Structure formats: structure tokens, C-alpha cells
Amino acid sequence: MPVKNRFNNLTSKQWLPFQKSWFKYIDNYDLYEKNLTFFTQLTDEITPRVYYQGNEHDLLKSLCKEHRRVLTKNAKGELQFAMLDLRNRFQTVEDYLTNKPELLELCFYIFDALQHRKILCIHIDQIVGESYYPIAWDLAKVLGNTFSLKDEKIACLETNNNPNSTTDNNLFYSLYFRKDEKSQGAKSVFNTRLIAEKNSLGGMPKPSISSWHVIRPPRRKPNEVLHPAKYPEQLVDLFIEQFSEPGQNVFDPMSGTGSSQVSALQLGRNAYGTELSEMFAQIAQERCAEAATDSSLQFEIKNQDARQAPENNWPKMDYIITSPPYWDMLNMKGAEGQAKRKAKGLQLNYSDDTNDLGNIEDYKEFVNELMSVYKPMLGMIKPGGYLTIVVKNIKKKGSNYPLAWDLSSALIKEGLQLLPEVFWCQDDINIAPYGYGNTWVSNTFHHYCLNFRKCE
Numbered sequence: 001m002p003v004k005n006r007f008n009n010l011t012s013k014q015w016l017p018f019q020k021s022w023f024k025y026i027d028n029y030d031l032y033e034k035n036l037t038f039f040t041q042l043t044d045e046i047t048p049r050v051y052y053q054g055n056e057h058d059l060l061k062s063l064c065k066e067h068r069r070v071l072t073k074n075a076k077g078e079l080q081f082a083m084l085d086l087r088n089r090f091q092t093v094e095d096y097l098t099n100k101p102e103l104l105e106l107c108f109y110i111f112d113a114l115q116h117r118k119i120l121c122i123h124i125d126q127i128v129g130e131s132y133y134p135i136a137w138d139l140a141k142v143l144g145n146t147f148s149l150k151d152e153k154i155a156c157l158e159t160n161n162n163p164n165s166t167t168d169n170n171l172f173y174s175l176y177f178r179k180d181e182k183s184q185g186a187k188s189v190f191n192t193r194l195i196a197e198k199n200s201l202g203g204m205p206k207p208s209i210s211s212w213h214v215i216r217p218p219r220r221k222p223n224e225v226l227h228p229a230k231y232p233e234q235l236v237d238l239f240i241e242q243f244s245e246p247g248q249n250v251f252d253p254m255s256g257t258g259s260s261q262v263s264a265l266q267l268g269r270n271a272y273g274t275e276l277s278e279m280f281a282q283i284a285q286e287r288c289a290e291a292a293t294d295s296s297l298q299f300e301i302k303n304q305d306a307r308q309a310p311e312n313n314w315p316k317m318d319y320i321i322t323s324p325p326y327w328d329m330l331n332m333k334g335a336e337g338q339a340k341r342k343a344k345g346l347q348l349n350y351s352d353d354t355n356d357l358g359n360i361e362d363y364k365e366f367v368n369e370l371m372s373v374y375k376p377m378l379g380m381i382k383p384g385g386y387l388t389i390v391v392k393n394i395k396k397k398g399s400n401y402p403l404a405w406d407l408s409s410a411l412i413k414e415g416l417q418l419l420p421e422v423f424w425c426q427d428d429i430n431i432a433p434y435g436y437g438n439t440w441v442s443n444t445f446h447h448y449c450l451n452f453r454k455c456e
């Protein structure tokens with residue numbers, strides 16, 4: 001029997017594509033229409049009321065007319081959907097900070113006006129004037145104290161011809177906040193002034209790398225398949241070429257199958273690392289031996305807890321690229337891809353070792369332990385060197401855990417300079433109809449590649 005759609009007027013076929021967490025829209029019309037039709041429901045009795053603020057008021061007005069929605073300025077308790085388009089709205093970080101209280105007031109007003117379980121959507125980019133500052137993350141954190149932060153999408157408009165990449169200025173976030181039983185109502189507690197001041201790029205050159213990359217990796221070899229969460233060498237190549245030079249030293253404290261080192265060696269860099277699991281450390285070491293065709297290059301993977309890595313007598317590193325366990329998600333029943341691995345008799349998690357960070361259940365403890373890997377490791381990087389961390393924001397049991405943003409804040413506090421994030425977008429996984437007919441849950445197919453620079 002077909003599932004009844006109580007959420008919007010879309011068929012399951014129309015519903016599914018919007019669930020992808022990264023999205024290329026044709027233009028603003030396409031962006032607004034897709035959001036408007038996904039988040040409102042028209043019935044015989046109800047005409048959805050919508051609030052909008054942004055630079056395209058006339059466009060939204062005509063869209064509402066076309067779809068029999070009412071664009072309204074004042075609708076206490078009646079709103080089905082609200083959309084704020086804040087792209088290009090702020091000229092400087094100061095401009096954002098000065099206008100933030102007023103913006104929050106507006107969102108508190110919207111909170112009161114929204115119907116239960118309805119959505120406020122905010123489109124926002126992270127380039128303010130000429131510099132980069134993570135205002136989308138900041139706003140998401142602050143408003144997460146009022147609404148429930150339901151989901152995020154990264155998006156761009158189709159202005160360039162390369163379907164696999166997008167340029168810096170074009171990428172934006174669509175943040176989805178829901179008024180629901182978990183949300184706490186109007187309150188503002190987050191003071192980000194300090195982070196703002198530290199974080200402005202202040203004349204530093206932006207990396208020339210594009211903001212997102214759709215990578216379709218080749219079929220994995222049998223020894224690589226043994227690992228449940230390997231990243232592709234093609235992804236690593238991009239960053240190694242951007243952030244290091246031939247002959248320099250590259251490190252990964254959680255090497256897995258050694259993808260970072262294989263890429264480094266193939267690009268003429270020395271490659272070092274640690275890995276907790278004996279089996280993966282051995283696979284990594286073997287793969288390195290195969291990749292190191294230039295005998296002048298050095299490589300070594302130690303079978304060791306990453307927290308001990310700085311105690312070794314490594315040379316100073318020019319660049320570190322790494323990806324941690326995505327919290328304990330591999331231990332969750334029904335996690336993405338787990339059924340297929342189970343059917344093939346493959347290992348579902350990294351190990352059952354209590355030192356494996358992927359076995360920590362408490363989120364705060366997990367972030368703290370991960371920082372106890374990263375903090376001492378920063379001392380291994382040469383001044384002016386770079387660090388890239390590949391990670392996801394995590395959705396678990398209906399709640400959001402912004403791991404990428406939390407790690408960024410913690411590393412900024414350690415004195416690192418945050419550079420614009422780059423996304424690894426996956427296009428080779430089937431979309432699952434989570435929440436169909438009831439609620440909005442995206443399929444998270446984008447990974448953050450967080451980039452940092454160690455000050456000279």
C-alpha cells in the first residue's frame with residue numbers, strides 16, 4: 001500500500017531527489033520553487049502561508065501565486081514555512097556581528113509564528129566581502145538553541161560548466177530549522193565575537209581549490225575492501241598538491257589502509273603515519289611499499305595509538321591529512337552501507353578495541369578524545385604548514401551533532417587558522433527515502449574537508 005504523504009504534495013518520485021544533501025540548482029527560481037513545494041502542503045481546507053525575506057521578493061511573490069501559497073508579513077501561529085535568503089547580505093564580519101541581534105529577533109518572531117513541526121530555511125554563504133568567515137556555522141549554532149537544527153544542505157547555482165566542481169563564491173548552505181518538541185524557544189547564548197576576529201582570512205590568499213568535488217572512486221582492491229570507511233586517493237591528491245610540495249613530509253595519525261600515504265608517495269612526498277589496528281597498519285604498510293617507486297622517498301606506518309604519535313622521533317611534517325572515525329556510527333545498526341558489508345561477511349567497524357575512538361558512545365567524550373589526538377599532533381607540523389580533516393556532521397537518532405563545526409571551533413582555539421572548507425560529494429550511493437511522507441531527513445552525501453594553517 002502506498003505511504004500517505006502528510007508532509008507535502010509531492011509523489012515519492014518527486015520527493016526523493018531533494019533528499020540528496022548536496023544540490024545544484026539551475027537558478028534562484030529553481031532553488032525557491034523546490035524549497036517552497038517541499039516544505040508546504042496545500043489541501044482543500046488549507047492554503048499554506050509563507051514568510052520570506054531576501055532580495056528576490058517579487059520572485060517569491062509570483063511563485064507563491066503560481067503554487068497557491070500566500071506570502072505573508074504577519075501570521076502569528078499560522079506560518080507553514082519561512083525562508084530567509086542571506087546570501088551576499090553581509091559585507092564584513094563586523095557587519096554580520098552588528099546585524100546579528102536584529103536577525104535573531106526576526107528568527108524568534110518566526111519561531112512564534114511557525115506552526116508546530118514546520119521549517120525555517122536559511123540560505124547563507126561564508127564569504128563576507130572579500131574574506132571567509134564561517135557565519136553559516138555560527139548562525140546554525142545560535143539558532144540551534146531556539147529551534148531544532150534539522151538538517152543542512154550544501155548547494156550552488158549552475159553558473160559554471162564543470163558538473164564535478166564549483167568555485168568558491170558560488171557555494172552556499174541551506175540550513176533547516178524546525179519548531180518541534182525538542183526546540184527550546186527564543187534565546188541567544190552564543191558569543192562568537194572572539195572566533196570571528198581570529199578567523200577572518202585577513203588578506204591571506206584563499207586556496208585555489210574548488211569548493212566541492214564529486215568523486216567516483218575506482219573499484220576497491222580486496223585488501224582495501226576489508227576497511228569499512230576508506231577515502232579515495234583522488235580526494236587526497238587534490239589536497240596534497242594544494243598544501244605540500246614534492247620532497248616534503250606528509251602524515252596521517254589514523255592511516256586506515258594508508259590512502260593518505262599512497263597518494264603522498266605517488267606525488268613524490270615522504271609519507272608517515274600511525275594506525276591502531278594491526279591488520280589495517282599492515283595493509284597500509286604493504287600498499288606504501290607498492291606505491292613507493294622512487295627509492296629516495298621515505299615511508300613508515302606505525303601500529304600505534306595516535307595519541308602516542310608525537311612521542312616518536314618523526315621528522316617535522318609539512319602537511320597532515322586525516323579522517324577520524326565518524327563517532328560511533330559504524331556501531332549503529334542500519335548505518336549506511338552496513339547491510340551490504342554484513343551480507344559479504346565483512347567487518348562492520350574498525351575494531352572492538354577500547355582505544356579505538358570509533359567505540360566511544362558519548363559525543364562530548366568522543367570530541368575530547370579526538371582533540372587529545374589532534375592537540376599534541378599540532379606540535380609535529382612546521383610553522384606555516386597545513387592540516388586537512390575529512391569528517392561529516394552527524395545525524396543520530398533524530399538529533400544533529402555538528403562534528404565538523406565543533407572540531408573547527410576547538411582547533412581555532414588551539415591557534416590554527418581556518419581556511420575555506422571544501423566538500424567531497426558522493427554520487428555513487430543510492431538515495432534512501434528516509435522520512436517519506438512525514439518529515440525531512442536528507443541523505444548526507446557530503447563530507448567536510450576542513451583546512452587549517454598553522455601560523456608562522
Ligand SMILES: C[S@@+](CC[C@H](N)C(=O)[O-])C[C@H]1O[C@@H](n2cnc3c(N)ncnc32)[C@H](O)[C@@H]1O
Binds near residue numbers: 253275355
Ligand atoms: C575513517 S578511518 C581512516 C581511513 C583512512 N583514511 C583510509 O582511507 O583508509 C579511521 C581510522 O582510525 C583508526 N583509529 C581509531 N582509533 C584510533 C586510535 N586511537 N589511534 C590510531 N588509529 C585509530 C581506525 O582503525 C580507522 O582505521
